[in-house]
Amino acid sequence: MRILPSADRALSRRVLLLILITALGSAFLGCAGRRVAPFHPPGDAYLSPDDALRALAVSAPGDQTLTVTARIEINAHGQRRPLKAAMMMRKPANLRLESVPLLGPPDFFLSIDAGELRVFSPENNGGIFYIGRSTARNVNRFFPLALPAADMVSLLMGQPPAMEEDSSLRGEWEEGLYRVDRYIAGEKTLSLWIDPAGDRLLRVRAFTEGGDIAYTAEFADHTSVGKSFLPQRLTITGEAVSLSLRYTEVRLDNDSEPFALPIPEGVEPISLD
Template sequence: MNKMIATDRPLWQRIPMLLWIAAFGLVLSGCAGRRPPAFQAGYPSPEAALRALAASAPVDQTFTATARIEINRHGERYPLKIAVMMKRPAFLRVESIPLLGPPDFFLSVAKDELRVYLPGKNAFYTGRAIPQNISRFFPIFMPASEMISLMMGVAPDNREESPALRGEQEERYYRVDGYALDRRTRSLWIDPSGNRLVRIRTFAEGETVVYEAAFAEHILVGEGFMPQRLTIAGDGMTELSIRYTDLRPIAADPESFPLPLPEGITPILLDP
């Protein structure tokens, strides 16, 4: 650290006290004038909010990270550490990072196909990347594209939802509600100060909550923002918490995602 240049007399002895206080007050008032507000006002319309959200979201890139996952099932918590590679709309590769020994779990989703390799059992599974198959190995029951979007902190595409939208400011966040046939299907909470998604909630008939996902600690990764922490939970669902470190974009094509079939192993088909 550079040393400050010493003077014969301290500043407060060389400037009259009242003038020093006045000058210091001007500095503080100038800084206060440039301080950002506690929260920024919302958007002129829900459509404008979604456009701003899309502009700040991760672009069409592949991302890697180390993830610490905590699975909360019926009050029992199971920690897991994995290396993850992901790309929208539905590309995923997962490799376990055990405390001791080599990786003992591999999973990939690519081109609507799920592949899982368990070296300890010398077993290789393959099948459609549908919720029924994915949930056998990964503690979440939803389509692959929806799961991967949430893992990246992005609102999943919902082609079945009508364009009927409503928006309103809710304290420091702006909420966008999507409706289909006059029924609310999901709500997004957006932070206007950074155009970042902080929460999403999906609904079934009667506005019963299917799941809620919360996102926090966003950082700039490549050309968009991604959360470093996220939680997905719902009634009857296993709660999944993920914390990322070393999030970064990489150059990788879709062919990098599918797990290769180990030599000498016959794959086990998950679909009948």
């Protein structure tokens, strides 16, 4: 074995001492000062539920507008209804949907903006225009799932519903995925399954007050769009109904185009409230 000269041994000891002092200093500063959230490189294990949600937020669209062409399939009570639509979405609760029929002009329009739902169905006599609050009940009249508008828009954008301030979070690993459970007043209300390889949200499950499953949303075929990572396939399943969507022509931009449908001239709106 080669013996280092005394000068080299002294240098090695000084280097080791410097590394040790730096490491100890960092540890003491971390304990004494303000706690800083650890950086989470993609593919690394999450340290906490908050860490997982922060990693998920990095690839979220933020306040950008998501525009897609969607092939939609609605299965409700044993009946199947296919639909093609152009969709425009922006968080927290803005949505614009226009049908794209195989032949002829669009025959269905829906918008949610500033807490207001508007629906227009063109007909020979000028059409029918509905207007009302964007409550889950009103939305369910035209959309197969009874969800709050903000939750629906989040899911359609491949994002989890917003976390309430009075909720608590728990996290654990499950078959290679990190599951985040949200609790309110001790009751589990929501679960998220996140793939650490790319920080992708794969599944959302909401629960009723009695603990039953309210709905399950699953996301697949994620693609990079700008700085965001978005799913191209979505399936939302509730009681006796499922909604499947496949996105093409996915685009993110900073457009400030209004979402609310204009009321056609000569058409008297029908109130939903």
